[in-house]
Amino acid sequence: MMHKDRFSYLFKQYFQKKASPAERSEFMRMVHSAKYDQELEVLMDEYYENFQQQQSPFSAIEENRMLKAVLKAGNPTANVKLPAGRRMKLWARISIAATIALCMGTGFFTYRSYTYHKDQELAASMIRPGSNKARLVLSNGEVILLDTLKNGTQSLEAGIQLTKTKNGQLVYKISDQHSDRPSLIHTIETPKGGMYQLQLPDGTEVWLNAASSLKYSSVFKDKKREVTLSGEAYFEVAHRANQPFLVHTQDQVVEVLGTHFNISAYPDEEKQVTTLLQGSVKTSSKAAAVMLKPGQQSILNIKKEQLKLAEADIESVMAWKNGDFIFKDEDLASVMKKVERWYDVEVVFQDVDPSKIKLGGWVSRTKNISAVLKIIEPIAGIKIKIEGRRITVMK
Incomplete structure (x- = not known):
C-alpha cells in the first residue's frame, strides 16, 4: 500500500511539473517496472476526469489498441490490461501514456497505417528544435546578429550600452540618464526556429517567441512607455506609477503599469490573445475595451471585430516560455x-x-x-x- 501511495504522489508531482529530478527518475523507474500498470490506468482516469469531453474519431476497441501500443513502447514485456469500462477521451488517455514512453527514451509505436519508416526518421532527425537566435536592428540600420555576439558589454549609438549575459539575455543601459540623448528606435527580431530574452531600458523583461519582432525606444522619455509587437511575447513590466506601459499590435493596444502577461498576435492568425498572470491590464481594439484580472485572457477575433473575455489555461499559454x-x-x-x-x-x-x-x-x-x-x-x-x-x- 505504501508503494502505491508513493506512485500516486510521484504521478501527480510529475504531471503538475513539480517533481524534482530525483522524483522524476523514481517515477520513470516505477512505470518501467510494469508493477503499477493498474494504478497508472486509475490515475490517468482521475487526472483527466474534469477535462471537457470531445468526440473521438476512433472506436473503443481502436483506442484501447492504441493505448496498449503506447504503454508497451515504455515496457515491451509488460502485460497491459485495460479496463473495459467507460471510454476516456482519446487524446487524454493516449497522450499521457505517450509522454511517459517518450520520457523513458524509448521509441514510439506503430499503429495500423501510422508507420514511421526509417527514411522518415532520418529526415526528421535533420530538423533540429529552435534555439536562442535573434537580430537587433539599430535606428541607423546596422544589424547585430545576437546569437553570434560575444558575451560582455559593448557601446552602441547615442551612449547606449548593450550587455549580453552568459545565458544569452540582452540588457540595455544608458550611460547618462540625465542627458538630452535622442530617443532612438530599435527592433529585435526572432526568426522561425528562434527565441530571445531582453531587458528594456526601464528594466522590463521580455521573452520573444519564434517568428516575432519587438520595436521599442532606446530611452523612455515620454509620458508613456510604448512598444510594438508582432508575434508572441511574455512581459514582466517594471512598475512606474506615472508612466504606463503600452504594447501595440496590428489590431489592439494593451496598457499596463506593472504586471506579468503574455500576448500572442501573429499576423497569420485570426485571433490575438492577451493572457494576464499578475497585476491588471486593459486591452483595447476598435471593437471594445476590457479589463483583465489574473487568470483571464482577452481574445480578439480580427475578422469578426469581436473582443471577449475568457478564463485562461495558464499552463498551455506559458508552455513555450517554459x-x-x-x-x-x-x-x-x-x-x-x-x-x-x-x-x-x-x-x-x-x-x-x-x-x-x-x-x-x-x-x-x-x-x-x-x-x-x-x-x-x-x-x-x-x-x-x-x-x-x-x-x-x-x-
Missing part, C-alpha cells in the same frame, strides 16, 4: 503553426481540414521534430511525410 509544447483540445491548424515556427518548416495539408481535428498532448520543445510528430500523427489520425523542411499532412 520549454514545452502543451496542447489541450487544440485544433491541428493551430498546432502545426506552432510546429512551423519553432522548427522552421513549411507545413502543407493534403485532403485534410485541420480546423476540424482536435488533439492534445505534451512534449518538450528541446526535442527534435520527430518527437512531436510521433504524438500528433496517431492521435490526429493522419499521416505525415517529411521532404527536406516540407511537412505534408494527409489522410
Whole structure:
C-alpha cells in the first residue's frame, strides 16, 4: 500500500511539473517496472476526469489498441490490461501514456497505417528544435546578429550600452540618464526556429517567441512607455506609477503599469490573445475595451471585430516560455503553426481540414521534430511525410 501511495504522489508531482529530478527518475523507474500498470490506468482516469469531453474519431476497441501500443513502447514485456469500462477521451488517455514512453527514451509505436519508416526518421532527425537566435536592428540600420555576439558589454549609438549575459539575455543601459540623448528606435527580431530574452531600458523583461519582432525606444522619455509587437511575447513590466506601459499590435493596444502577461498576435492568425498572470491590464481594439484580472485572457477575433473575455489555461499559454509544447483540445491548424515556427518548416495539408481535428498532448520543445510528430500523427489520425523542411499532412 505504501508503494502505491508513493506512485500516486510521484504521478501527480510529475504531471503538475513539480517533481524534482530525483522524483522524476523514481517515477520513470516505477512505470518501467510494469508493477503499477493498474494504478497508472486509475490515475490517468482521475487526472483527466474534469477535462471537457470531445468526440473521438476512433472506436473503443481502436483506442484501447492504441493505448496498449503506447504503454508497451515504455515496457515491451509488460502485460497491459485495460479496463473495459467507460471510454476516456482519446487524446487524454493516449497522450499521457505517450509522454511517459517518450520520457523513458524509448521509441514510439506503430499503429495500423501510422508507420514511421526509417527514411522518415532520418529526415526528421535533420530538423533540429529552435534555439536562442535573434537580430537587433539599430535606428541607423546596422544589424547585430545576437546569437553570434560575444558575451560582455559593448557601446552602441547615442551612449547606449548593450550587455549580453552568459545565458544569452540582452540588457540595455544608458550611460547618462540625465542627458538630452535622442530617443532612438530599435527592433529585435526572432526568426522561425528562434527565441530571445531582453531587458528594456526601464528594466522590463521580455521573452520573444519564434517568428516575432519587438520595436521599442532606446530611452523612455515620454509620458508613456510604448512598444510594438508582432508575434508572441511574455512581459514582466517594471512598475512606474506615472508612466504606463503600452504594447501595440496590428489590431489592439494593451496598457499596463506593472504586471506579468503574455500576448500572442501573429499576423497569420485570426485571433490575438492577451493572457494576464499578475497585476491588471486593459486591452483595447476598435471593437471594445476590457479589463483583465489574473487568470483571464482577452481574445480578439480580427475578422469578426469581436473582443471577449475568457478564463485562461495558464499552463498551455506559458508552455513555450517554459520549454514545452502543451496542447489541450487544440485544433491541428493551430498546432502545426506552432510546429512551423519553432522548427522552421513549411507545413502543407493534403485532403485534410485541420480546423476540424482536435488533439492534445505534451512534449518538450528541446526535442527534435520527430518527437512531436510521433504524438500528433496517431492521435490526429493522419499521416505525415517529411521532404527536406516540407511537412505534408494527409489522410
